Amino acid sequence: MAIDIINPYDVAVAQFDDAAERLGLSQAMRAILRKPKRELTVNFPVRMDNGDVEMFTGYRVQHNINRGPAKGGIRFSPQVSLDEVRALAMWMTWKCAVVGIPFGGAKGGVICDPHKMSRAELERMTRRYATEISILIGPDSDIPAPDMNTNPQVMGWIMDTYSMHRGYSIPAVITGKPLAVGGSEGRLEATARGVQVVTRAALRDLGMIPEDCKAVIQGFGNVGSIAARLIKELGCKVVGLSDISGGVYNPKGIDVYTALRYSREHGSLLGLPGTETVTNSELLELPCDVLVPAALENQLTKLNATRIKARLVIEAANGPTTLEADHILNDRGITVVPDILANAGGVTVSYFEWVQDLQRFFWAEGEINERLENIMQRSYQAVRRKSEEQHVNLRLGAYLLAVARVAEATEIRGVYP
Known part of the structure; x- marks a missing residue:
């Protein structure tokens, strides 16, 4: 599938302009x-x-x-x-x-x-x-x-x-x-843990039961691989995964721990036992309930948005959805939790x-995860309330x-x- 050549800065500015128009920002504020x-x-x-x-x-x-x-x-x-x-x-x-x-x-x-x-x-x-x-x-x-x-x-x-x-x-x-030079407990998993929090909240809002849901995760780096594990912990069945080399699919489910071990040993997901090989483009269009783009920008475009089968898209990557795709997904009733919240x-x-x-004073991992959960939950609810008040996505x-x-x-x- 051909991917549009899209300037991400144009996308970012257009998204800002949309919000600025609705907020009635002054010309000076928009310029700044x-x-x-x-x-x-x-x-x-x-x-x-x-x-x-x-x-x-x-x-x-x-x-x-x-x-x-x-x-x-x-x-x-x-x-x-x-x-x-x-x-x-x-x-x-x-x-x-x-x-x-x-x-x-x-x-x-x-x-x-x-x-x-x-x-x-x-x-x-x-x-x-x-x-x-x-x-x-x-x-x-x-x-x-x-x-x-x-x-x-x-x-x-x-x-x-x-x-x-x-x-x-x-x-x-x-x-x-690294922890040895002032790193924080919980930092490595933080982005994916935030993805898990908003996924759980969005599923609940949509009346979707995690144990009845199939999930596809694009990208198997730090965010994608940990998100796959944490989404599986929610109860979802992970049926598709991909890395830079391509994707793997099993409609009956993929054992994420086996995939993690296989990827470490082989440097790629390709050839993972019990799966069929799919391209990254095909992966996005697989039958699923939850789609998590956790790779690059501009993965969901006007060329494939009409074929996305998920009911819920969680943007673990930055800018994975183009403006045209956003409108198409919205018109199709597909809920998108945006990158600026999801990740x-x-x-x-x-x-x-x-x-x-x-402060030179460090917190335990449990405290960090609890604080993260509170902030992500609070932020998700604030966004949901604002979208409902303004009748927007x-x-x-x-x-x-x-x-x-x-x-x-x-x-x-x-x-x-």
């Missing part, structure tokens, strides 16, 4: 919130293992910081672009606002293929990128986190690099770190980690809440000078 506050592009050399020097390009974009320090992940991918990072930064602004945590939105990325780099090359590239963006990041200004193809070790290198420049340890400069568990526990680092309900909160902070602070 449509544009990122800061954009940094860096080109930097890295010495490779064979002695050659390669140039890499990286970005760090801060969309809005009126509610607090900028917050957002760093991704390493050949597909990274400035417009993608702009869109992700804007989505982070709304995500932090919708769950009510005191951060603004940011995002970063490096154009590279980390799977083709040695560990030593990856470390050198990460440390050089961290050095280049150190003029923006800091525990009071901009706190990065893991994203696609980055992990706790990468965060540890960034924390160490920043700390070396300052001459003392500053764990609060970044979140998603906000990660940034919520990142906030907890930052607070713990600043959950995405627009979430945007109306989030944009209003950011606009209020921006209005109070005013335009300087």
